Amino acid sequence: MSTQLFEQVDFVENTVYEQVITSLLDQKYAIVDDFFTAEEIEELRQSLKMVYEADCFKKAAIGNKFNEEIDKSIRGDFIKWINEAEGRAEECLFFSKINDLVAYLNRTCFLGILQKEFHYAVYPKGTFYKRHLDTFQNDSRRKLSMVCYLNDASWLASNGGELTLYLPDETGEQALDIIPRPGRVVIFESQILEHEVKPVLNSERLSITGWLKTR
Numbered sequence: 383m384s385t386q387l388f389e390q391v392d393f394v395e396n397t398v399y400e401q402v403i404t405s406l407l408d409q410k411y412a413i414v415d416d417f418f419t420a421e422e423i424e425e426l427r428q429s430l431k432m433v434y435e436a437d438c439f440k441k442a443a444i445g446n447k448f449n450e451e452i453d454k455s456i457r458g459d460f461i462k463w464i465n466e467a468e469g470r471a472e473e474c475l476f477f478s479k480i481n482d483l484v485a486y487l488n489r490t491c492f493l494g495i496l497q498k499e500f501h502y503a504v505y506p507k508g509t510f511y512k513r514h515l516d517t518f519q520n521d522s523r524r525k526l527s528m529v530c531y532l533n534d535a536s537w538l539a540s541n542g543g544e545l546t547l548y549l550p551d552e553t554g555e556q557a558l559d560i561i562p563r564p565g566r567v568v569i570f571e572s573q574i575l576e577h578e579v580k581p582v583l584n585s586e587r588l589s590i591t592g593w594l595k596t597r
């Protein structure tokens with residue numbers, strides 16, 4: 383009779399999540415272009431637009447929820463936090479995918495992600511978010527930053543609004559410009575990588591941004 387040292391539980395390897403883990407370990411960021419299907423992105427974009435048109439967004443502030451300050455010379459986007467418990471159908475689907483990723487990360491990398499927070503963001507033409515780090519002086523729980531772009535298929539690289547990641551290297555740093563293509567998801571280490579949103583030159587830049595946090 384053989385004794386089992388470990389409980390056998392169903393584990394299905396997920397190639398997209400494995401790619402995220404490998405990229406995060408190698409380079410502190412991951413870019414995934416097929417995290418959501420085209421239909422899911424379309425639904426999330428419509429959901430953002432309905433909430434935006436209902437005038438629920440507010441000017442984004444710097445600092446955390448308890449220490450907010452609006453400074454348009456630093457960031458000019460409009461945001462609306464998404465409440466998972468009261469989410470619209472599209473938002474519930476969004477969170478089910480996020481929760482699935484979190485369960486996988488916790489299980490395979492012991493990341494200890496216990497909380498999350500996500501908001502819609504709209505960057506009108508002319509707005510930007512200056513170089514910053516996503517952690518606050520009084521709160522270091524943010525481990526991974528995650529941005530999901532909801533622009534439509536007609537989004538042009540010439541619209542600007544790139545996410546620029548500043549990657550430390552032997553000689554100093556290297557700037558990586560990422561075009562906010564529809565359906566693209568960028569995940570990076572909140573406490574390590576400084577980044578900025580370059581000015582939007584045309585159109586409106588739409589996204590969901592959030593953080594996976596430890597307790």
Ligand SMILES: O=C(O)CCC(=O)C(=O)O
Pocket residue numbers: 503511516529544545577578579589591
């Ligand atoms: O929208 C992006 O690409 C990044 C947004 C960002 O850096 C933030 O909200 O902290």
Ligand SMILES: [Fe+2]
Pocket residue numbers: 514515516527577
């Ligand atoms: Fe940020």
